[in-house]
Amino acid sequence: MAFFKNFKSVTYCVAQWADHISEEELRKEADWLQKYIGIDKVYLETFRGSFAKKEQILMIKKVLQEYGIEVSGGITTVTPDLNESDKKRHRLFETFCYCNEPMRARLKEVSEYTAGFFDEFIIDDFFFTQCMCDDCRKEKGNRSWEEFRLAKMKEVSENLIIKPAKKVNPDIKIIIKYPNWRESYQETGYNPAEQKDIFDGIYTGTETRHGAQQDQHLPRYLSYSLPRYMENASPDRNGGGWFDPFECDRIDSYLEQAYLTAFAKCKEIMMFCWPALYNNKRATPLGFQYNKLDKILSSCDNPIGLPVYIPFNSQGEDHLEDYLGMIGIPCDPTPYFPKNGSVLITASSLKDKDIVSKVQKFVADGGKVFATSGFMIGALKAEENGGQKISEITSIRYRDRRLDADEFQVTVSGLYGRNYVKSSCPVSFPLLEHRNNASWSKINAGHGEYHESIVMYETYGQGIFEVINLPDMPSRIRDLPKEVLTALRFELLGGGKIWIDGGYGVSLFTYDNDTFGLYCYTNDGCAPVDFNIHIKGKVEKLSIIPDDDHMPKWRPMEIKPLYTKALDFHGEETESVFHTRIIPGDFQFFKIGL
DSSP states (O other): OOSOSSSEEEEEEOHHHHTTOOHHHHHHHHHHHHHHTOOOEEEEEEEESSBOOHHHHHHHHHHHHHTTOEEEEEEEOBOOOOSGGGGGOOOGGGBOOTTOHHHHHHHHHHHHHHHTTOSEEEEOTTOOOOOOOHHHHHHHTTSOHHHHHHHHHHHHIIIIIIHHHHHHOTTOEEEEEEOSOGGGHHHHTOOHHHHHHHSSEEEEEOOOOOTTSSSSOOOTTHHHHHHHHHHHHSTTOEEEEEEOSTTOOSHHHHHHHHHHHHHTTOSEEEEEOHHHHTTOTTTHHHHHHHHHHHHHHTTOOOEEOEEEEOOTTOOSSTTHHHHHHTTTOOEEEESSOOSSSEEEEOGGGGGSTTHHHHHHHHHHTTOEEEEEHHHHHHHHHHHHTTOOOGGGTOOOEEEEEEEEEEEEEEEOSSSOOEEEEEEEEEEEEEEEEOOBTTBEEEEEEEETTEEEEEEEEEEETTEEEEEEOOOSSGGGGGGSOHHHHHHHHHHHTTTOSEEEOSSSSEEEEEETTSEEEEEEOOOTTOOOEEEEEEEESOOOEEEEOOSSSSOOTTSOOEEOOSEEEESSTTSOSEEEEEEEEEOTTOEEEEEEEO
């Protein structure tokens, strides 16, 4: 019987652990994990540089099934040197060289071995290559490394993983897990554009750990945005989100990976891995919190947000959507350009060679496009070199100048004109020039008597083209005054149904059935946050979605609006404003009551 209704609680057992665990130890550890978390499913690894013994795999599988735990397989494609010549091949993390015949034969053997035990297995996220040995360089030829590796890993997927496994077990389902470093997929051979159609399912790494104290650049909102991207890439085929307890110096840094993975409505929540979870104080709160998440998610339908167009195999302004997500802008990244509505385009969008013509048609037909400064700079430079003319849509130009700003002029929503505010420190932007009255500024920034626009727009056809100039270092978004952040939320949500005011560090998660959630991140010096929730229209109340079947009677279950105000001079549009307070590490979910 499943522990939770809205997701499976899942963990992974690595081959070296599997090869040495005794049945007595296994039962002891299983008792602990079932007590504190509740495990629905395990992926049992058969290979991680060496094979787990057959008798151990069968013993573990039998014991776990006695506990009512579903068992699938797993492999990790790392290997020690297979012969003397391999020592000349320098590779990161002992990943395979897929031009080396002994290694190719070993991978085929791994796939066949695993298919003999299970009807499903997952490939951990070392299924990539960065080998530049003589054999790889020769086979690559005149292609770029990206072209070579994308083609090579597709071939490896089909011929060394899928075909051998299905020959042994025609019913086998094989899942490819994509790592948390999406911006680098194409450089290492990860190829979701094609692999999503040749594997039976996909999976997503949602590890973010401690944002400032780990080796990779992984903003914490990634635990939500990346599974949303993969779900949009291959609807209903993203099996789950996968995170670990490593480099999580705060328990909340670990737990929030689970929260955001759940908010993305992943089917499975994978906690890597069994031996790292057992007796770990970071794991003990999970079962308690999973029960709360499960209760809340029963009231939430499909996640929605601002579409962010990130084509397959693209890179540029990496993780910008995550920094925006962490200031309360619900982002929904997608590899497909939308047909209507609104969309945010970044430097990554320039991977699409037809992006300018797509934007031109989209806006002319009534859509609203938000273009980042990175997109504009790239598009303008491309135009100078004979590319499509972004100047058809906008008067903005870039002259390789910088803008250091600590003073801001903000147009506020509603009828209240401009605010003039200062930041606590200077923030650097690229300087984008626009022509007064050809386009119009909504937010200005600068110092003293020199200011330029950092949010500007112009009309084209039936739609709006708006440029959002963001700081050179995306994490400096948090240093912008709260009035600027509030104005950015209002703009990027298109004056949409819901937005929040206030400073940095609260994410907003929206769903298509008039429900939404808030999460407050734990940062150095963090404290409870007071802010307002703005909802378009006349809303009588916000109902708090309960996280328990037995809520105490003294706990308020709804919030009444502070006030309702007009958003235009004619009073045809209104907004209802609610106040709330949230503690770092906590989440709150609401149902909008009309």
